Amino acid sequence: MGSATTQALAAATAALNAAPSVDLDTARELFAAARIVGGSPQLSGALADPSASGDSRARVITDVFGGAFGATTTSLLTTVVRERWSTAAQLVDGIEELAVRAAAISAPGVDVDGELFSASRLVADNPEVELALGSRLGDDSAKGSLVQTLLAGRASDATILIVSSLVQQPRERRVRQMLSQAMDLVADQRGSIVATVFTATPLQPAQSERLSAVLTQRYGKKVGLNAVIDPSILGGLRVQIADDVIDASVAARLTDLRQRLAG
Structure with a gap:
């Protein structure tokens, strides 16, 4: 830029x-x-x-x-x-x-960035949906209608507008890339940042609060958490904030150990 x-x-x-x-x-x-x-x-x-x-x-x-x-x-x-x-x-x-x-x-009282994250996970978990929304050959208005159908009752009007508008004007961007950028913009507009937390099992509320507090202190802004369950990390957690990755997962520790033993 x-x-x-x-x-x-x-x-x-x-x-x-x-x-x-x-x-x-x-x-x-x-x-x-x-x-x-x-x-x-x-x-x-x-x-x-x-x-x-x-x-x-x-x-x-x-x-x-x-x-x-x-x-x-x-x-x-x-x-x-x-x-x-x-x-x-x-x-x-x-x-x-x-x-x-x-x-x-x-939509001041609505968790728009959280809803965008849920929409992104919906796309990630459904390859057919991602293909339909991301196809260069698809009709733009049909893509907008599909978003309305998928998110009706699940998301606010503000979130549905963002998602349906973005998929109708992709400009060579992938669907999940657009949604991720939109999440960051919404968070920035509200004076916060978004962290995606990968864990093998769901975090307890108290754990989420402690993690958010630690990250908020580290980054100097309120940090909201979006959780992804990923059994492949075995235990611990991995946190991604923009280009920063904090990997405290068991899988990462085992990989490090294997590399040390091999080296």
């Missing part, structure tokens, strides 16, 4: 957090904008054109979306295109990131 994109994302996120009213419609419209801009090389190129002034790029937003989207969405999109982005593709990614964050804001 280029420095221009980093600065643009920071400005767009600040504008979102300062917006007087952000609801699920805002998120829905931002996802639609990402889909429209991402589907038109001419439009995305014009909106990311560094040779054009911020005012001229903002006028394009008003001309294309002003009559279709609410005032909050249009204002956010105007802020987005006034910034300079390293590439047109990163501009599209930025709009989509705002959409995910807006969905999180719209």
Whole structure:
């Protein structure tokens, strides 16, 4: 990610957090904008054109979306295109990131990142579902309908919107990759981070609380836990937070011991 994109994302996120009213419609419209801009090389190129002034790029937003989207969405999109982005593709990614964050804001009392994790596990445990949602040849609207069917009664409207929108605009990304990125964005929007904990048997509530407290102290942010039961680790646990892996599993210790004996 280029420095221009980093600065643009920071400005767009600040504008979102300062917006007087952000609801699920805002998120829905931002996802639609990402889909429209991402589907038109001419439009995305014009909106990311560094040779054009911020005012001229903002006028394009008003001309294309002003009559279709609410005032909050249009204002956010105007802020987005006034910034300079390293590439047109990163501009599209930025709009989509705002959409995910807006969905999180719209559901303050809902464990959206936890629901996204459950959706990711559902996909991981069902190869047919993953194939249907990730196929490049599949109909996008059918993918959205499949998500609605799978998650109805299991997840909030905010989570269903995020998942159904992402699978309809994959842009060369795998389904679980998109859901993982969305989980991280939701957690970041709420001032926390997500740890995936692999254990051979379920953690007891007291164990989860202690682990969360230790990780929170280590990372300086509240750490939420998503648990995965994996008998292959035999015992102990393995924790993954973004690119960090803390492996205290029995399987890892046995592997280390075998390597020492062989060396």
